[in-house]
Amino acid sequence: MKELSRAQIRDLMGEVLKNQGKALPADDAADLREVGFRSLDFSELALRVEDATGEELNFDAPGLRRIATVGDVLDFLVELQRQ
Amino acid sequence: MSVETASPAPAQPAGADNRIVVDGAVLTWRDLPELTLPEPVAALAHSARYALAAARHHAVHGTELLLSTASRVDAVLREELRAAGFAVAELGPGTAGDGATPGARAAEPGRLWLLTSGSTGRPKRVGHTLESLTTVRGEQPARTWLCPYAPGTYAWWQVVTLSLTQPGQNLVVVEPDQLDDWPALAAEHGVDAASGTPTFWRRALHRDPAGLARVPLRQLTLGGEPVDQTILDRLREVFPTARISWIYASSEVGAAIVVHDGRAGFPVQWLDRAAPGRPTIGVRDGELVITSPYHGAGLDGPVRTGDRAQLVDDRVLITGRLDADEINVGGSKVSAGVVRDVLTANPQVAWARVTGRRAPLLGHMVVAEVVPIGAGTVLDEATLVRWCADQLPEYAVPRRIRVLTEIPVKETLKSDV
Numbered sequence: 001m002k003e004l005s006r007a008q009i010r011d012l013m014g015e016v017l018k019n020q021g022k023a024l025p026a027d028d029a030a031d032l033r034e035v036g037f038r039s040l041d042f043s044e045l046a047l048r049v050e051d052a053t054g055e056e057l058n059f060d061a062p063g064l065r066r067i068a069t070v071g072d073v074l075d076f077l078v079e080l081q082r083q
Numbered sequence: 084m085s086v087e088t089a090s091p092a093p094a095q096p097a098g099a100d101n102r103i104v105v106d107g108a109v110l111t112w113r114d115l116p117e118l119t120l121p122e123p124v125a126a127l128a129h130s131a132r133y134a135l136a137a138a139r140h141h142a143v144h145g146t147e148l149l150l151s152t153a154s155r156v157d158a159v160l161r162e163e164l165r166a167a168g169f170a171v172a173e174l175g176p177g178t179a180g181d182g183a184t185p186g187a188r189a190a191e192p193g194r195l196w197l198l199t200s201g202s203t204g205r206p207k208r209v210g211h212t213l214e215s216l217t218t219v220r221g222e223q224p225a226r227t228w229l230c231p232y233a234p235g236t237y238a239w240w241q242v243v244t245l246s247l248t249q250p251g252q253n254l255v256v257v258e259p260d261q262l263d264d265w266p267a268l269a270a271e272h273g274v275d276a277a278s279g280t281p282t283f284w285r286r287a288l289h290r291d292p293a294g295l296a297r298v299p300l301r302q303l304t305l306g307g308e309p310v311d312q313t314i315l316d317r318l319r320e321v322f323p324t325a326r327i328s329w330i331y332a333s334s335e336v337g338a339a340i341v342v343h344d345g346r347a348g349f350p351v352q353w354l355d356r357a358a359p360g361r362p363t364i365g366v367r368d369g370e371l372v373i374t375s376p377y378h379g380a381g382l383d384g385p386v387r388t389g390d391r392a393q394l395v396d397d398r399v400l401i402t403g404r405l406d407a408d409e410i411n412v413g414g415s416k417v418s419a420g421v422v423r424d425v426l427t428a429n430p431q432v433a434w435a436r437v438t439g440r441r442a443p444l445l446g447h448m449v450v451a452e453v454v455p456i457g458a459g460t461v462l463d464e465a466t467l468v469r470w471c472a473d474q475l476p477e478y479a480v481p482r483r484i485r486v487l488t489e490i491p492v493k494e495t496l497k498s499d500v
Binding site for chain 2: 018019039040042043044046047048051052056059080
């Protein structure tokens, strides 16, 4: 299975935000609310990861967790690819 | 003294001398191959010519007939048809029905069966007669009709019964391998009336608009799929003086809605208006409900069509199948048809399909596939997303838009949009 690196997922996240007229800050600790990264954007990013890897992600696997920062999103999706 | 009289030849249908162009040959209904069909028969046509011959055979003899292309009937369906008492006959050069085993039950004279795609994906049979399939009556202007539909479908029978029953209604048949280049065939044979799905028309506009414009069309009809304003307008640009109509018809309820005013949808005043001999149209819980005199056997009374109907200003728009049209994005309901209409209204977009795709947090997201208007047109996903965002609520904006090079089409001339 092809797996995207954290940096590659970051690039995709930047594209999602750019399409919405927003910018992705360099700091992983940036708060998602301040960035304007919302549920629709998160879902789109997940679909982009799926399209890039050709694999469906299993979102039920890791259970619920708090996703509040850019870094949380990246960590979550990196981990999800390994489930 | 006794006098021997020959049995009179069976009466030919009124349109028997109409011109038919099929498989490169110009002939009339009378010139089609003579078939010897058992009854009741499931006739599986291997060519358009033999399908027409089966239709004429039914018109002359009233043979109980289920007609389909051979490719549509797989081994399982053949067995189902035999179990239902049909003789299964292959129709093509060298096999004109005479070798088939007789049917296993008494025939029902005059009965015609259509195979329609059931909700389970398996075709189901809907009973009609030549009478119930003939919805165009009264004197019509002489026309040469294009017939691009697969033999045995409801739309095919509509065009075929018109030519069979009305003098002056000629037919030019498009074989499956001619579908991409039908305008050249149509122009060569003077086709001035054509009926097709919106996908069929979009493909023609997409492939060769100049070639399409050379067809001397005076009547264009759209049906079989949701008809949006953009496709009507684009056809109007190419054919400014032709009559452009859209029709809502199905095997179950027959031809129920015909609109000639060049606008998508139909006037709200038509709802729940009962008139003798005409269908009554209603909307119940967002679903189109039709009571029609042209219904299939056993389908009298109100029929829930499974199609979604929406009231927008003074029109009722039919946007797509209820089971496929509604996309639930995090609890917000999105009509795929509405999003599709926004995409196809973009001047750079020739065709669009909108679906729901499983996504985290929201359950589903709206995604789309599009085909640009010409080979040289570059469609940018971000630009299309912005186009949609200007006209739709945020949750309805397709976030993933895949660009295809060709408009996909099935044997039914539909894209399953």
